[in-house]
Amino acid sequence: MDQLAALRVFLKVAEKGSFSMAARSLNLSKSAVSKLISALEDHLGARLFYRTTRQVSLTEEGRAYVQRATRILEDLADADNAVSSLNAEPRGTLRISCALDFGLRHVAPALPEFLGQYPDLKIDVDFNDRFVDLVEEGYDLALRIGSLSDSSLIARKIAVARMVVAASPAYLARYGTPLSPADLADHDCLLYRGRNNSGEWAFTGPDGQSQSVRVSGPMRANNGDALKETARHGLGIVAIPDFLLGADLEQEGLVEILRDYQQALLPVQSIYPPNRHLSTKVRRFIDYLAQRFSTRPGWGNGTDHIVHKS
Template sequence: MDRLTLLQTFVAVADTGGFSSAADRLGLSRAMTSRHVQVLEDRLGVRLLHRTTRRVSLSEAGLGYLERARRLLADFDDAETEVRGERATPRGTLRVNGPVSFGRAHLAATLPSFLVRHPGLSVELTVNDRVVDLIEEGYDVAIRIGRLSDSSLIAKRLGTVAVRLAASPAYLAAHGIPTTPNDLTDHTWLGYTYSTGVAGLRFTSADGRDAVVRLGPRLTANNGDVLTEIAAGGAGIILQPDFILGPYLADGRLVPVLPDWGVPDLDIHAVHHQSRHVAAKVRAFVDHLAECFRSPPWDLSPPRPATRSTR
């Protein structure tokens, strides 16, 4: 019994919630459908489904295996299309994940034209600021900002974004204006929960001097927009990317801190699963983002003195 048929049967049972309905979908008998799932469970050595006289439900192992099975079946369909020499038309549902602030400020603006360009596609967009597991959580594409830690993913760099120190005029009037990176240790630091570099911030001055400062935040938040609002209220100093700081700097709610010192820029990537046959919907979306961000709309001027970091 081939493994592809076993996967197709398991996914059909999970999707329909029963052996009879799955059998109807697949054109098999109920007994054969049940047999396929049993063979798969025996092969794996785990129970994928809980069975009662009234319903069928996924076990914990089945929940984890289901997304992997769907991914394998999708890859098989894409491979068949490639082998037949056809140029696949993007179709189906594209599941995208991105950071909250970047999603609101820039990712959302790319979607209307993408939907017009690809009428056979639907998009499910989820925004949050944690690093999601694409396979476990069933995403096709994710937007990552900063250093990439998962080498098993294919990454397309979409651009870079500058990050800056900023504080409210009221905070600086009350606590003084830092003139060197070391002065930051005497100030209230507002930290981003998911940042990996706050323990040792590396600065470069306009004339080429380097400094490393270790800072401990008095307050942390897991979203850049929220953290920036707190800073605008006079609570302390933040380090945030231009696509968040731009409106605040433009209207004066925040002002730059240490403008003659910079920290490395952050890379922005679209990442997706490794596969010899990238799904047409994934390729279409990544290419669309690269086109939209060819001239980054988040750039502020004048440019900062720091050079872009090597990733």
């Protein structure tokens, strides 16, 4: 028995609900279809279809086998396409949705080099903090910060960001420096809208124990640069990804606090729909960013790069 041929026939019968309709669709005889299904059932030792004179329907085993057979044939197609496209050059238009502050700092500077490598490719990028529907709006991929909430999409981590809790020297001189996360409850904190609307900041201490504190303050925004600028002017304490900070916090007008208490690392992820085959242009762009960010010190690999002056 040709098992791959049998799988294709099985899925077509399951789709059509009829041996004769499946045979016509596959340009086979009804007897050939029936023989392949019978051989497959004998091989599995299970009945896949209920057969009557009027209809064909899947058994419980058949319904379970549909999912596995579909995955097997999709994986085979992916393997074939991946090998055949290894040497293909990206072409057409690559549509990208990217978070505004991260995109302007780290993606925009990477685009000229990437475009220079592939002259037949065009890029259409939307720098915007809103969460887009990739399929509905026609994007090839999105670059997002943090955990993935839509489990129907595929994510690949291309970098890791560390959260830095900081304030201006003027603010700390006026109100004192928090020594533990619990102290933040008595301070003005600047909140990122969308990442944690509960107003609760969670930390892991030097002893490995987790603790959280509910914070509040004079400003909530969906843009890290706006929060950083507000903190720089002495109006509160900010928790901000290190990819928004330079290597020298003193030049930013900020001082890092609570260095012994770490917030969860933020994955920087490329998100794309679960197509059967990842296009060359998408794959090359994701590989390019992952390589670019992995060789950069600091936020790209989640290590501490900020200079602290005594």
